[in-house]
Amino acid sequence: MTINQNPPDDLLALDCQNLTYSWVEGTEPVLSDVNLDLVKGDRCLLLGANGAGKSTLLRILAGKRLTKTRSCKILGQDVFMNPPGGVVYLGTEWSTNPVVRSDIVVSHFLDSVGGYRHKVRRDRLLQILDVDLDWHMHQISDGERRRVQLCMGLMGEWDVLLLDEVTVDLDVLVRADLIDFLISESENRGATIVYATHIFDGLRKFPTKICHMQLGSTPRGIITWPPADVPASEQDLFSLALGWLREDRELRRVKEKEKGRIRGPKTDTRDAKTFFEKYDYSH
Numbered sequence: 169m170t171i172n173q174n175p176p177d178d179l180l181a182l183d184c185q186n187l188t189y190s191w192v193e194g195t196e197p198v199l200s201d202v203n204l205d206l207v208k209g210d211r212c213l214l215l216g217a218n219g220a221g222k223s224t225l226l227r228i229l230a231g232k233r234l235t236k237t238r239s240c241k242i243l244g245q246d247v248f249m250n251p252p253g254g255v256v257y258l259g260t261e262w263s264t265n266p267v268v269r270s271d272i273v274v275s276h277f278l279d280s281v282g283g284y285r286h287k288v289r290r291d292r293l294l295q296i297l298d299v300d301l302d303w304h305m306h307q308i309s310d311g312e313r314r315r316v317q318l319c320m321g322l323m324g325e326w327d328v329l330l331l332d333e334v335t336v337d338l339d340v341l342v343r344a345d346l347i348d349f350l351i352s353e354s355e356n357r358g359a360t361i362v363y364a365t366h367i368f369d370g371l372r373k374f375p376t377k378i379c380h381m382q383l384g385s386t387p388r389g390i391i392t393w394p395p396a397d398v399p400a401s402e403q404d405l406f407s408l409a410l411g412w413l414r415e416d417r418e419l420r421r422v423k424e425k426e427k428g429r430i431r432g433p434k435t436d437t438r439d440a441k442t443f444f445e446k447y448d449y450s451h
């Protein structure tokens with residue numbers, strides 16, 4: 169595998185150096201010395217275990233969290249102090265907002281967020297995402313609501329897209345068409361994408377870069393994908409992720425054990441006995 173090194177500055181879409189972040193000041197950082205630099209047109213897959221820090225990183229890149237380190241730029245601009253235009257962040261929390269679950273018709277909803285300004289792209293996305301403009305937002309499924317979110321987020325001409333596992337509830341056909349659309353956006357317009365996901369089905373053609381997020385850091389840097397030194401038959405994202413996540417779990421266990429923390433069942437069973445004595449499950 170080859171590591172990406174020193175891209176020219178004018179090509180850099182995303183430049184994040186030694187980013188460190190703690191949720192609560194003075195506590196152990198959840199992100200530590202994270203490095204992520206991508207050139208325009210890159211499609212980067214962010215891989216990591218639950219809790220590794222992927223969402224935290226994407227939210228920081230989207231300018232939603234203030235960090236003390238001033239080392240995070242998109243298209244040459246500080247993501248928090250001087251946020252660049254053309255950045256779209258799509259996360260799962262959107263669908264829990266009561267507004268997007270209210271009795272509003274999809275056509276009105278999309279117009280209210282500027283859909284009329286992007287009619288050609290909006291109509292193309294309506295096709296790809298198989299969205300009915302007459303749906304009512306409070307009467308559609310989670311996956312259908314997700315498609316409306318994607319249509320809303322993608323209809324403008326974004327330069328950088330930060331996707332946080334928003335394809336998990338799409339059916340496989342819509343997901344495959346969406347992946348093709350994203351690939352064409354980066355190839356034809358030089359748009360840059362960072363995509364955090366745990367699902368690797370149908371992603372073979374997607375990444376040009378891979379970043380392994382391990383317990384809040386990026387020990388492997390940015391890996392160019394597909395790797396020139398690995399035969400195509402062995403370029404399996406699922407196996408790669410499985411190997412990395414096993415390694416992460418071992419490392420995490422060692423670190424937690426040093427702090428006296430252990431996951432899973434406790435060795436002392438007194439609490440469990442008390443629990444079963446207290447509640448009668450025989451009927």
Ligand SMILES: Nc1ncnc2c1ncn2[C@@H]1O[C@H](COP(=O)(O)OP(=O)(O)OP(=O)(O)O)[C@@H](O)[C@H]1O
Pocket residue numbers: 191198216217218219220221222223224225
């Ligand atoms: N609001 C919060 N306050 C404090 N800690 C938080 C908060 N949100 C997340 N964390 C912690 O930050 C760490 C990273 O969380 P994050 O959501 O970034 O992980 P992730 O890699 O996106 O995980 P997943 O794959 O499960 O989505 C976790 O240990 C989590 O417990």
